[in-house]
Amino acid sequence: MKDLDDIPTLMRAMGAQARAAARELAFASAARKQAALNAAADAVWARRAEIVAANAEDLAHGAARGLSPALTDRLMLDEGRIRGIAEGLRAVAGQKDPVGEVIAEWDRPSGLHIRRVRTPLGVVGVIYESRPNVTADAGALCLKAGNAVILRGGSESLNSARLLHACLVEGLRAAGLPEAAIQLVPTRDRAAVSEMLSMVGVIDVIVPRGGKGLVGLVQAEARVPVFAHLEGICHVYVDRAADPDKARAVVLNAKTRRTGICGAAECLLVHREIAAGLGQQIVDDLKAAGVEVRARGLTGSKAAEDDDFGKEFLDMIIAAKVVDDVEAAIEHIRTHGSQHTDCILTEDDAAAERFFTRLDSAILMRNASTQFADGGEFGMGAEIGIATGRIHARGPVGAEQLTSFKYLVEGDGTLRP
């Protein structure tokens, strides 16, 4: 049982679970998400009597607190409205899945082929008021877009929201998706709202849905949005199936062409099976080029300390490590990367696909130097920087507007001259 009095601890725990769920949702199949939403709709309809009963409690509290007729009407759920909620869930289930859509695709004179594809935003926080149906609508839309969501409903509708949330969780369970994909803040304490606004790096965007009071509360604590330009802690993973010549040339270019730019490689990951051969060869190439290699499991210039991983050297220094496989490489990058630009060197399409779908860096590359992370090289002309944020939305915000994109860059040992 969570301690509902310690809001920061409660929210941090929910946030951590949401991030973990978001990582799974990012590559959950469209069919699975659809199944979860349809199962949730079934649950809502099957449990309509329970929902009406819970709603009656909310209405009683409301009456006791002298809730206005207008708000009471918003709050009220009858069988007709519950049918509407279930139909709403089925409608979202039936919508086109936006995740993975190729938004744009082009080739560059450099030989690069670039695709821009839709990805989830990550973790969405929805702060709303008395309408209980928002619990279902918002939860469904966020799930459809592959986002984990933390719902903070109006205190008047907490009982109704709890039951609707339970139905959504039933759907997630039935479809084998993480239950933490849709969480409901279990307290009426308004401190939860301020806490959510301060959870930078945990919640990716807040969607306030309600009247003046709520929007005012949110705006009061808001800051001007920032196009986050995090560090470029770029990783290059040399897979078991890497082409040796391409791998040697790309790593050297990614680290040494220019060391002071954000697209410079800062960490080399090598598959265990080719560590002694190709891996050590690449490390030797780097050392011969004057790079200090801080290595683990390889013979570098010196042994790597823990804090060499996840460090932006912007210098002739690189961290290097042996990993068991592409999964371990992905896990390392999730832990130590900055979601800027990460690269896989492999001739194995399955490994590349895994790298491209499981990671959510702004730019993911295959067989190309991370130094191509540049507006000019992308054919966009001048740039003001590489944003690692995820936000974009205007006008009606449907599932598609709750997504972002990433660049999938493929080359063929392509070097930046």
Next chain:
Amino acid sequence: MKDLDDIPTLMRAMGAQARAAARELAFASAARKQAALNAAADAVWARRAEIVAANAEDLAHGAARGLSPALTDRLMLDEGRIRGIAEGLRAVAGQKDPVGEVIAEWDRPSGLHIRRVRTPLGVVGVIYESRPNVTADAGALCLKAGNAVILRGGSESLNSARLLHACLVEGLRAAGLPEAAIQLVPTRDRAAVSEMLSMVGVIDVIVPRGGKGLVGLVQAEARVPVFAHLEGICHVYVDRAADPDKARAVVLNAKTRRTGICGAAECLLVHREIAAGLGQQIVDDLKAAGVEVRARGLTGSKAAEDDDFGKEFLDMIIAAKVVDDVEAAIEHIRTHGSQHTDCILTEDDAAAERFFTRLDSAILMRNASTQFADGGEFGMGAEIGIATGRIHARGPVGAEQLTSFKYLVEGDGTLRP
């Protein structure tokens, strides 16, 4: 001479000038922006000796403060680098202008034709460090995208930045664009950075460009971004050239179909020349339908108070006012609107074009009910709300990524059933 000690007052003044400039830039022609950038490039090259001299002062300060060789190199400007800056300005001038581009366009069964077009973000704040060339690059990119920009450069490069900024202003002046389109914070005081982050509603987005220290400072004060869902203070402007039947039907639908939704009309504006005739007829229609019309210049249910304008009634109440022309309507909407959804009723393409280009509401409509402001009606399926924010960017942030979009909706007296 501004008081450089009173940072809040200084920044507020700069912000107000930037917003005014942004309104003009939003519809400045591509040719004019291009001319400004080329003229700025000429100025940079013509004044290269002055720039080198100013840079020498910065280098002297840096040396006195023991600036590292790496930072000193970043800071240094010689004729070669100045040529690079001028060429960079010409390159941006030559890029395709993103503003006004039709991103998407579709028809709806309702008969609506919808276009999504690019618009500037508004006011961009750029916070950067020692590289003086960022002053020119960032200023140029923001201008290209039709944004006003407030530049806050590194204290080490203030003298160099001042001169480069002066060249940009020369370009603006030469092209007849507002000089406040590109402003430079004239103080080294770090309080300006915190101030910029807190200028919600004045600065639309902050672009931090620099190392760990700067990004850390910005992140420390950051909050989770919010998909702003402001009030729907929707305006309907009945132009002199409005079709009477369409106008009467649309206004009635926009106000009375449902009064509790954010797309409901809250204010009626009527062109002076048709006020006594069609205008009064529409007011009488509304009164006959049971709407309380708080009017100015028309015979309503009662006289409008000042605070009836810019109010979201969400009820059978509407404010009404006579305006001199489309310009006055635009000015009223800029002052009292919430940039949600605003509509013009006219058969005059020139008036509609003016309304569409001069206003920056998330949704602008022509001859259609504001009640169409809905994801389902737009063909997007379910929605979580109507965002009135402007932000979206990921990966390389070029001019295009510094823009947002708006929906231009045209109908033919189309009503929502």
